[in-house]
Each structure stands twice: as C-alpha cells, then as structure tokens.
Amino acid sequence: MKTDFDVLIVGGGPVGLLLACLLKQKGLSFRVLEKRARPKSHSAAIGITPPSLQILNKLGLTDSFISAGIKVSDCYVHGQSGLLGCMAFRQIPDQHPFVLALPQVTTMALLQKHLGAEFIETGCEVHEVQSLTDNCIVRVEKREWTAKYVVACDGWRSRVREGIGMRAPSHTYDSHFIMGDFIDRSGFGDAAHLFFTATGAVESFPLPGGQRRWVVQTDKALGDSPAGRISELIHQRTSIQVPVEDQINESAFTPRRFNCDRYYDGRIILCGDAAHGMSPIGGQGMNTGFADAEFLAEILTHSDPASLLPAYNRFRQKAAKAAIVRAEWGMWFGTRRGRPQSALRDHLLRFLLSRDSITKRLGSFYAMLTIPFNTLDRVPLSSLRTHIV
Ligand SMILES: Cc1cc2nc3c(=O)[nH]c(=O)nc-3n(C[C@H](O)[C@H](O)[C@H](O)COP(=O)(O)OP(=O)(O)OC[C@H]3O[C@@H](n4cnc5c(N)ncnc54)[C@H](O)[C@@H]3O)c2cc1C
Numbered sequence: 001m002k003t004d005f006d007v008l009i010v011g012g013g014p015v016g017l018l019l020a021c022l023l024k025q026k027g028l029s030f031r032v033l034e035k036r037a038r039p040k041s042h043s044a045a046i047g048i049t050p051p052s053l054q055i056l057n058k059l060g061l062t063d064s065f066i067s068a069g070i071k072v073s074d075c076y077v078h079g080q081s082g083l084l085g086c087m088a089f090r091q092i093p094d095q096h097p098f099v100l101a102l103p104q105v106t107t108m109a110l111l112q113k114h115l116g117a118e119f120i121e122t123g124c125e126v127h128e129v130q131s132l133t134d135n136c137i138v139r140v141e142k143r144e145w146t147a148k149y150v151v152a153c154d155g156w157r158s159r160v161r162e163g164i165g166m167r168a169p170s171h172t173y174d175s176h177f178i179m180g181d182f183i184d185r186s187g188f189g190d191a192a193h194l195f196f197t198a199t200g201a202v203e204s205f206p207l208p209g210g211q212r213r214w215v216v217q218t219d220k221a222l223g224d225s226p227a228g229r230i231s232e233l234i235h236q237r238t239s240i241q242v243p244v245e246d247q248i249n250e251s252a253f254t255p256r257r258f259n260c261d262r263y264y265d266g267r268i269i270l271c272g273d274a275a276h277g278m279s280p281i282g283g284q285g286m287n288t289g290f291a292d293a294e295f296l297a298e299i300l301t302h303s304d305p306a307s308l309l310p311a312y313n314r315f316r317q318k319a320a321k322a323a324i325v326r327a328e329w330g331m332w333f334g335t336r337r338g339r340p341q342s343a344l345r346d347h348l349l350r351f352l353l354s355r356d357s358i359t360k361r362l363g364s365f366y367a368m369l370t371i372p373f374n375t376l377d378r379v380p381l382s383s384l385r386t387h388i389v
Helices: 014-025 050-058 062-068 104-115 159-163 229-238 285-300 305-335 339-353 356-366 381-388
Strands: 005-010 030-033 070-072 074-079 082-088 099-101 128-131 136-140 143-152 176-183 192-197 200-207 211-218 251-253 256-259 268-270
Touching: 005 014, 005 136, 014 030, 014 050, 014 104, 014 285, 050 062, 050 285, 062 104, 070 200, 074 339, 082 339, 082 356, 099 200, 128 143, 128 159, 143 159, 143 285, 159 268, 176 229, 192 229, 192 305, 192 339, 200 229, 200 305, 211 229, 256 305, 285 305, 339 356
Parallel strands: 005 030, 005 143, 074 192, 143 268
Antiparallel strands: 070 099, 074 082, 128 136, 136 143, 176 211, 176 251, 192 200, 200 211
C-alpha cells in the first residue's frame, strides 16, 4: 500500500532526532512531528556515554560532539569524612575513555543541524495515531498523514502511548532534587565531583562554556525554591561557595521509573522516554533511548520490520530494565542520610575506590559499558535471525 512516508516520528527530542538522522542515512522517507515551535532552552541530560558515542560515530558526528563538549575522565567521590577516592573513566576499555559532558540543548542542536530543517515539522502536535493492517494514520488538527510505521518518541508523558492504551505503571521515588547551572569558579576543571554527606547528596559536573551543573538533594519536592537555595545547600554540605549571582538557571525534579509492558502495538512503536523512565541520577535515560533508536533504525530498513519487533521489544526492554535498576541502586546508595549510614557508606566507598581493579569496573559500570545490548553490535545475531525466519 502506498503511504506518505515509510516512518513518522512523533517527538523531536534527542531520541527522535537521532532516529531521524539514522533513517535519513539509510534512505528511508520520514518526517519528525514536533509540537514545540522552538527548542527548550533548559537542559536535562548532560552525560553522553561511550556506547552513545559509538552510535554517533555511524553518522560521523562523534568528533563534532567531542569538540563541543567536555571529556570527563575523572569523577572524585567525597563522603562525610572527606575525599574517598576517584573513579577514573580514563581506565575503561573503550576507544572513548570518558563520559562526554554536553547540555541536551546542544546535543539536539547538533542532531538537528545534521538532519536538516526540511525533515522536521515544528509546532505540530499529534493528536491521534491509528495502526491499521497495512499502514498507520497520524492526525494533527486538520491534517493527516500515512506511514508504514509510527515511532513514538514523545517523552515520558507520551500521548501516543496513552492513545493506544499501552500500560506503563510507574513508581515515584521518595527522593527530590534541585539543579542549577552556574558560572564555574570551583577550580574543579574537567572533573566531576560527588559529595555523599550525612545531610544529603551534592553532585557537580563540568559543562562547556565555563559553566558547571550542581545537583542537590532536597527534603521534599520544591516547585519554586527560594533564590539561593542551591548555593546555600552546597555550602552547608561541602563548605564550597557557589555565588548565587553566578546562577544561570534552576529546576527541580523528583525521579520516577517505569518500563512499558510492551514496546510496540501493531505498527506503532515506542522509543526512548516514551517506552521507559529512570532516575536521572546516573545519567542514563537519553543514552538508553539512543540505543533504542539505533536498534529501531536497523530493523525499520529490513524487508519485514514487523517480524523483528519482538526482538526489539525483548532486547531493549531488558537493557532498559538494567539501566533502571542501576539508576535506582545508585540513587538509593548516594542519598541515604544520617551519621551511621554515612559512616558506613564512607567505609565501603573508601575500600572500593582504593582498589584499581574495582575502580576500573566501576568506571565501565557508570559509563554504561556493562549494560546488556548497549549497542547493536552486542545483540546476538543468532537471536535476531530466529525472529527473521
Ligand atoms: C534533570 C535531568 C537530568 C538528566 N540527565 C541525563 C544524563 O545526563 N544522561 C542521560 O542519558 N539522560 C539524562 N536525563 C534523561 C533525559 O533527559 C531523557 O531521557 C531524554 O530527554 C529522553 O529523550 P526523548 O527524546 O525520549 O524524550 P523528550 O526529551 O521528552 O522529547 C520528547 C519530545 O516530544 C515532543 N512531544 C511530546 N508530545 C508530542 C505530541 N503529541 N506531538 C508532537 N510532539 C510531541 C516534546 O515536545 C519533546 O520535544 C536527564 C533527565 C533529567 C530530568
């Protein structure tokens, strides 16, 4: 059956844009439908892990990403009793032995530039998607398009997911954070610093352009926090002065997790945050979505993509589950408060971080090298073939 496009992508966030770039490279006809008229100015994700850099390499984009970002090779861990050790990404067994710090807005801008504006319909909010036997129909106010497949990259509140009645039972954690980007006068250079204290966690990451992100645990969810709250909490917990005049932006978040029962229904496929959600503490959500996009781009070019959707479901759901559990565990460990818990954590971390073999493994763990099927190269081809026949 003739359709307007091979694929329609709902949502032009980082995952939708990456998928679009990969489909363009493979010669498929597609459009990205994005409800925003202008990109968001505030960044969520800042950490791009080595498996994602490998995926970007397929598009020849790794160098431009690396030159726009900051290579974080060292992550210093502090506890109540002072510096506990350093987790060195420089030792990890990968051609990119670092986590790249790059604001999500820049990631999106680079992907958009590579893709070309003609492939994105902005100010285009999708109201309804219907999956029929041979095609899908996408409705946007008074217009409609047809495509062989629709990929929902419309984020954790996914309207497409809701529309097809896909279950995504979620759990909201009892941990809350505020974060802000500041002009960086910390003297920390390109290193990340984590402070796990008895009164709450503080995390600090370098950003390009002489900025630094500070993420601070709070007692409760803060909608509008009083000006200077982040600086005040940083100072109370770490004695570091981060002047409020240097603050550029601020936002609050309460992490949650979910992993959809199924990642597709008929010809409608979920990808990125539309399919799964995890605590941002650990920085894996976007990276997990990038690996979904890589997998999907591959199977959408197959002569019979529908036969491979069960494999997409199986491998990507497993990978997301691993990332969700790790993010949850990492957040739980870093946010325990109180003197006894803090002393115990300090002991354990000091022990672990004093052993080279363990810091190397921790580096691989946090760089997502040990997430199952984190790139398509690591999906057993024999399993894929069983779905092809
Ligand atoms: C504080 C914070 C820090 C984070 N740090 C990291 C990190 O360091 N590393 C990491 O990997 N992840 C991180 N994440 C997670 C990361 O931000 C998300 O996983 C990522 O944004 C998901 O991308 P996405 O494209 O799937 O969805 P989104 O970014 O949510 O994009 C969805 C897009 O769909 C559009 N849309 C929605 N509905 C419609 C509709 N009906 N019609 C058309 N368009 C629609 C939206 O406007 C949006 O542009 C962080 C998250 C937070 C909150």
